[in-house]
Amino acid sequence: MRPARVRQRLPALSWVQKSLLTGAVLFVAWETVTVQPGLAWRALHDGIIYIGGPLALGVAYRRRLGWRVNRAALRNTVLLTLFVLPFYLVGSSLPSIRGHYPMWYTTTALESFLPHAVLQFTVALAAESYFRGLLCVGVSDLGRKAAFISPVVYAFQHIGKPPIELLLSGPTDVLFGLVDYESDSILPSVVAHGVGLNVLDWLVLHDPLLPPEQVVAWLSWLPVSL
Numbered sequence: 001m002r003p004a005r006v007r008q009r010l011p012a013l014s015w016v017q018k019s020l021l022t023g024a025v026l027f028v029a030w031e032t033v034t035v036q037p038g039l040a041w042r043a044l045h046d047g048i049i050y051i052g053g054p055l056a057l058g059v060a061y062r063r064r065l066g067w068r069v070n071r072a073a074l075r076n077t078v079l080l081t082l083f084v085l086p087f088y089l090v091g092s093s094l095p096s097i098r099g100h101y102p103m104w105y106t107t108t109a110l111e112s113f114l115p116h117a118v119l120q121f122t123v124a125l126a127a128e129s130y131f132r133g134l135l136c137v138g139v140s141d142l143g144r145k146a147a148f149i150s151p152v153v154y155a156f157q158h159i160g161k162p163p164i165e166l167l168l169s170g171p172t173d174v175l176f177g178l179v180d181y182e183s184d185s186i187l188p189s190v191v192a193h194g195v196g197l198n199v200l201d202w203l204v205l206h207d208p209l210l211p212p213e214q215v216v217a218w219l220s221w222l223p224v225s226l
Contacts, residue, residue, distance in 0.1 A: 015061065016139045020149075023135050026053040027153060039104035043119045046126035054134040065129070066137035066186035073185035080179050080188040081195055087168075088196045092203035093210040094219075094226050096162035102201040113205075117198045124194035128176070132186045136177040140184070147177030163224035 013021070026049055035045040058065040091097045106116035135150040142149075151170040158169040176189035203209060216226045 015063070016141055018057070018061070019134055019139050022053065022057050023130070023150075026050065026130060026134075029053075039116060039119045039123075042104070043122040043126070046123050050126035050130035054129050054138065057134070058138070063138060066133040066180060066184070067129075068185045069187055070183070070185060073183040073187040076179050076183045077188040077191045080176070080192045084172075084192050084196050085199065088200045089203065089209060090215060091164070092200055093208040093212050093215045094162070094164065095212055095216070096164065096226055097200070098204050098208070098212070100162050100165075101204045106201065106205070108202070108205050113202065116201070120197050120201070121194035124197055125190050128180075128186050128190045128193055131173065132176055132180045132189045137180050137184060137186055140181055144178060144181060147174050147181055150177070164219070164222065164226060167222065167224050 030046070030049050033045065033049065035041050054065050055067075057063070058067070092101075102116070104116065104120075106112050131150045131154055135153075136146050139146045139149065151173040154173040155166060155169040158166045176192070179188045180186050208215075219226055
């Protein structure tokens, strides 16, 4: 199809259709574009695709896609972060989590961990800009069901991570999406995700807060390896 015909057809699409089409293209790009080893390269890769893509679409159609700060967003940011932190605290004592994190090398020395934390926060910002920005707040015309668009894709990108993380990825996606939808902002999920990842890495670099065997016993009812 010629570019002129593509341009003629695109305006006929609704905003939701444009968003979902862009989301599909960005997902394929994320999966197929190779990235060099290292957190800096991962942050660059994710930033270009998952921040740059939604941002370009938003600028082109004058949509903010959740890039806003308001009173509800600030309140919900605090509440969501406080809600998810215990999960990271408990998870940091699980053998499967401690064997997987940190995903990129760092140490407890501040000159090593602080740059690591900034880059990891960038990765979280990119993920939330795509999953909660483009695919949730960005399509809020659909109502609350917008929060149920991306859980399968979000879970798919957690394949290869500890089984309990894969199990929780779908419900987490829905929770973050609903909070961001009600906030009309991705700020709550960005902060909760970014802070949570860095707290997890910091805790895993230290002795477990809780006896791992006790935590495994508490969660033994889950149908996954811990």
